[in-house]
Amino acid sequence: MALVATDQPLFLSNRTSPMTAQGHLLFSVTCVLLAHKAELTPALADASLWHLVPMALASALLPDLDHPHSLLGRQLPWLSGPLSRLFGHRGFTHSLLAVGMGVWGLAQVEAPWLLSGAVKDALIVGYLSHLLGDWLTPMGIPLFWPWRRRFRLPGLPLRSGGGYERAFCLLTLALAGYWVHGDLGFAAF
Ligand SMILES: [Zn+2]
Secondary structure, eight states: OOOEEEOOOSOOSTTTOOOOHHHHHHHHHHHHHHHHHTTSSHHHHHSOHHHHHHHHHHHHTGGGGGSTTSHHHHHOHHHHHHHHHHHOTTSGGGSHHHHHHHHHHHHHOOOTTTSOHHHHHHHHHHHHHHHHHHHTSTTOBOTTTTSOOEEEOSSSOOOOSSHHHHHHHHHHHHHHHHHHHSOSSGGGO
């Protein structure tokens, strides 16, 4: 799927609202199931899903720390407040630069008993799943921040925050789960 730029202004309505926290959590599980099954990294391939899924869930909401009213932002106002003022919602934390800094930061932690390779990879997958989820919605994300141009799924972006979003997240999760545990020959994809 190609990226497409959009100059859609940053305003909130039913059509342009971001993916919900519930949607992001479901989608992070889908993504880590796929990453595990597709053996995205050796560590992800070898690790148990019992270890990977909680880590993906743990990082799936981190990008929305830039919004004081997000689920995580409400728990950590001392962090979400400054982040919101500095970057605005869906700014820096929703960019590849933030992912790169996160990957670099995790690489500096050399404590396998605390953060194994699989744990680090699952945290990254969870974070990326959030960006991918928001990219699917009409509002898009500033992938190459500080360039403020937003990118979103071309064509028919996912209508966020309602039944469409829930159905999409549950369906993709069910398909991913079936691929991981079933034998439908989807491996060819
Ligand atoms: Zn977000």
